[in-house]
Amino acid sequence: MSSTTTQTKLDNAPPPKYHGYRLSCKLSLSHLDSILIDVLLIPSSFRFSATFFALQGDGREEALLKHLRSLPSLTTHADPSLPLFERSNRVLTAIHEFGKGENRYLMNVGETKGREVEELLRKRKPKLILEIGAYVGYSGITFSRHLLDLHPTCVFPPDWSSASSTSDRAGYISLEKSDVYATTAKGALQLAGLGKVVQFVIGSSTSSLKSLRETLDMPRPLMFDMVFLDHLKPLYTIDLKVLEEEGLVGPGTMLVADNVVKPGNPAYLSWVRATPAQKRHSLQTKRSSSRPEPVTNPTTDEEWQKSFFDGPIEETRWPPEEAEGMTAEGDPSLIYTSQMVGGWDPYTGERDACEVSICVGREK
Secondary structure, three states: OOOOEEEEEOOOOOOOOOOOOEEEOOOOOOOHHHOEEEOOOOOHHHOOEHHHHHHHOOOHHHHHHHHHHHOOOOOOOOOOOOOHHHHHHHHHHHHHHHHOOOOOOOOOOHHHHHHHHHHHHHHHOOOEEEEEOOOOOHHHHHHHOOHHHHOOOOEOHHHHHHOOOHHHEOEEEEEEOOHHHHHHHHHHHHHOOOOOOEEEEEOOHHHHHHOHHHHHOOOOOOOOOEEEEOOOOOHHHHHHHHHHHOOOOOOOOEEEEOOHHHHHOHHHHHHHOOOHHHHHHHHOOOOOOOOOOOOOOOOOHHHHHHOOOOOOOHHHHOOOHHHOOOOOOOOOOEEEEEEEEEEEOOOOOOEEEEEEEEEEEEOO
16 A cells, blocks of 8 residues: 555635745755745845744734734624634734735745645544644634534643543644744634633754653553644654654544645655655665755646655655754654645745645554
8 A cells, every 4th residue: 555646736816916025945945944035025134044033033923913912803802702713714814914014924824725724624523633833823723723613522731631531632732943933823822712722832843742742741542633734844754753753643643734835845745655665765775964955846736746756855864953963763654645735825826735644554
């Protein structure tokens, strides 16, 4: 049994363009540490390296939270009987509208990709969801708001200790490295009425994932039903491998990886699309001590569908600097089927996609 990928699903037309700039980087764009938020409209005084931007931002995140808290429709003056989905939609709309402003581009999953993932979420009914990369809370609101409706009798993170069994638990765990981003995301989720559904874990992703069972008091064989990856792109593959090693993902888990077209992530795609035999073979090769030459992104939809099935590429054997010296081999026996769910950048109108991979079993 091997991995398969179905056709890309794309909306017929992109959204309006509100920003002319975009993430730019050489070749595959899979190494985010060489990306600048760059190009057409942002003056040099507003350009930041991705490393700094990932930790501190440039003030737009704090400004967003202040703006959200100033809106009468979102504060205590709002109708307390407002249905959860209408309340959360108001916050999502306010975030999107704020991001249209000059120098306010907000990286998020957006409406087109988010809507497709929401449909899959409603069908699969996950109880435990892990998000890696909260940023300002847009994806956290979009996905966590379904949990209360899907699992009304479950116990959510603030009360997990009172659950009679771990099977009674439900919740959305959001892992975020930046205190600044986490504060903004928490505030947005509270305004959306989802404060009790989401628990934040602050810290570097790779090290935090290795200790996540202890942090959450999450005994084996309990694992996540869904994982949403939307953080530093070089960390996608190693962090998935950590999740596999720790048994935090397994048969039944749905992985959703954002930005696999823009800026692209060939290394991650080559891992989830590979067969167990291909993954085992790649692990027999020596781990790279220096960054391999990045693989070029495909240029057409057809190429995206046909690429990265030949086994994990060399980049998967290189521990990125952002992993802070940690390594992981993963669990090559896990079998994934994948679907690239297409959409658009919510501000630039550029094509993008999420790779949705379902773990369907384990090779015996």
